[in-house]
Amino acid sequence: MKNNEADLVRDADERALTYLTGIENRRVFPSNAAIDALMAFDESLPETGHPSAETLAMLDQIGSPATVATNGPRYFGFVVGAALPVAAAAERLMLAWDNGAALYVTSPVCATVEDVAAKWMLDILDLPRESAVGFGTSATACSLACLTAARRALLLQAGWNPDEDGLFGAPEIRVVVSEKTHITILKALRVLGFGSSRLLVAPVDAEGRIDPNRMPDLDDRTIVCLQAGEVNTGEFDPFTDIIPKARAAGAWVHIDGAFGLWARASEKMRHHTNGVEDADSWTVDGHKWLNTPYDCAMAICKDPAALAGAMNSDAVYATGTATAQKNLTLEFSRRARGVPVWAALRSLGRQGVAEMVERHCSQATHLASRLKKEGFDVVNSVVLNQVMVKGDNDAETRAIQAWAHESGEVWFGMSSWDGKAVFRLSISSWRTTDDDISLLVNVLITARHSFRLRQLT
Structure with missing residues (x-):
């Protein structure tokens, strides 16, 4: 069994390396033939197991051709970065450890490394150093943790203990969100x-920025949700106008900064986030602009006791400190998602993260300029790494995307802005070069030309 394990892991590593070394030559979205071949997985549960090597081979031979090359240089969808080699390698080692990372006692190394990663996150994002940092699966889960802490804190402040009395009959908590x-x-x-x-x-x-002059009234039973990086335009809410008023009213301010909060890592870009440090909580993804593997995000709360009080999961058989990750996140059983964050930050350093952010923003600006010269309608002002584009009409916009995807050269997603179809080009992969941006422009030009020719015939 031991030798079989070594052979199997070695085989998996070799297959993974083969996949990665060919990533730049893969179709970004799989072909129809590769997708059709996936039917081979639709088999009955076997009565007796198949050999492990055979199972792994099947996963690679049938599965790998049907992957989306999000780990490549020409994937421009969903603000997803490719996994940095060091972050992916650190995760590979972490999986070999197979340590639960709920408490120090379940994994001293994971607890120590995540503590360091938390300090580094507060440093590179320049957020209050006393804040708690919980490493979770996604901005969704981390926002849930932060908003739970926000509601609990406001209710306690109002004299209501939700831990004991629940929510029936509790004072109403109001929530302000952006349109x-x-x-x-x-x-x-x-x-x-x-x-x-x-x-x-x-x-x-x-x-897509909140108009501070049309904000609803705020009080000490209000949660205000602001954005650092609107998902289409990349824009930032006016923090310096809104947050001081919210704080004066006693409201709790939460910042959804899944990718935009990384602008704080760059001296050139951080002006977009001025004032964000005065909020009460923040969420940010690692698997977006830090380029860690998927399933990695952070819940950050200025008041550690507020987050720990809301997320506490101590049991008689498993107690931990207020900084234990199981007491800061939704998960009790969890893997150490802070390990690839630590690996990425240690390997890139402050300058490396800033350089990556600035390069992607520069590429976005260049892309927008090229597309405008070619007659495309760039809808947003391009303040970050998002470029929102449309053709002459909705039909042309959708046809351009469909043709580009069919080519296998690039992938990007569709969206809607002011009732019109747009496509959204997100630049966030460490692998993306200026040549990849030029290729993207050429694909878009060819796609539009193809559509217009079809309209003439």
């Missing part, structure tokens, strides 16, 4: 019982 708030914030609020019709919606300007 363009991300769906994951709405999902977290829905899970917490805040119905959509009860939310207070703040109007936005043409770029």
Whole structure:
């Protein structure tokens, strides 16, 4: 069994390396033939098991051709970065450890490394150093943790203990969200019982930023959800206008900064986030702009006791400190998602993270300029790494995307802005070069030309 384990892991590593070394030559979205071949997985549960090597081979031979090359240089969808080699390698070693990372006692190394990663996150994002940092699966889960802490803190302040008395009969907590708030914030609020019709919606300007002059009234029973990086435009809410008023009213301010909060790592870009440090909680993804493997995000709370009080999961057989990760996140049984964060930050350093952010922003600006010269309608102002584009009409916009995807050269997602179809180009992979940006432009030009030729025939 031991030799078989070594052979199997070695085989998996070799297959993974083969996949990675060919990533730049793969179709970004799989071919129809590769997708059709996936039917081979649709087999009955075997009565007797198959050899492990055979199972792994099947996963690679049938599965790998049907992957989306999100780990490559020409994937421009969903603000997803490719996994940095050191982050992926650290995760590979972490999986070999197979340590639960709930408490120090379950894994001293994981607890220590995540403590360091938490300090480094506060440093590179320049957030209050006393804050608690919980490493979770996604901005959705981390927002849920932060918003739970926010509601609990406001209720305790109002003299109501939700831990003991629940929510029936509790003072009403109001929630202000942007007209363009991300769906994951709405999902977290829905899970917490805040119905959509009860939310207070703040109007936005043409770029998707909250208009501070049209904000709902705030008080000490209000949670205000702001954005650092609107998902389409990449824009930032006016923090310096809104947050001081919220704090004066006693409201709790939460920042959804899944990718935009990384602008703080760059001296050139951090002006977009001025004032964000005065909020009460923040969420940010690692698997977006830090380029860690998927399933990695952070819940950050200025008041450690507020987050630890809301997320505490101590049991008689498993007690931990207020900084134990199981007491800062939704998960009790968890893997150490802070390990790849630590590996990425240690290997890139402050300058490396800043350089990556600045390079992607520069590439986005260049991409927008090229597309404008070619007659495309670039809808947003391109302040970060997001470029939102449309053709002459919705049909042309959708046809350009469909042709580009069919080519296998690039992938990007569709969206809607002011009732019109747009496609969204997100630049966040460490692998993306200027040549990849040029290739993207050429694909878009060819796709539009193909559509217009078809319209003439």
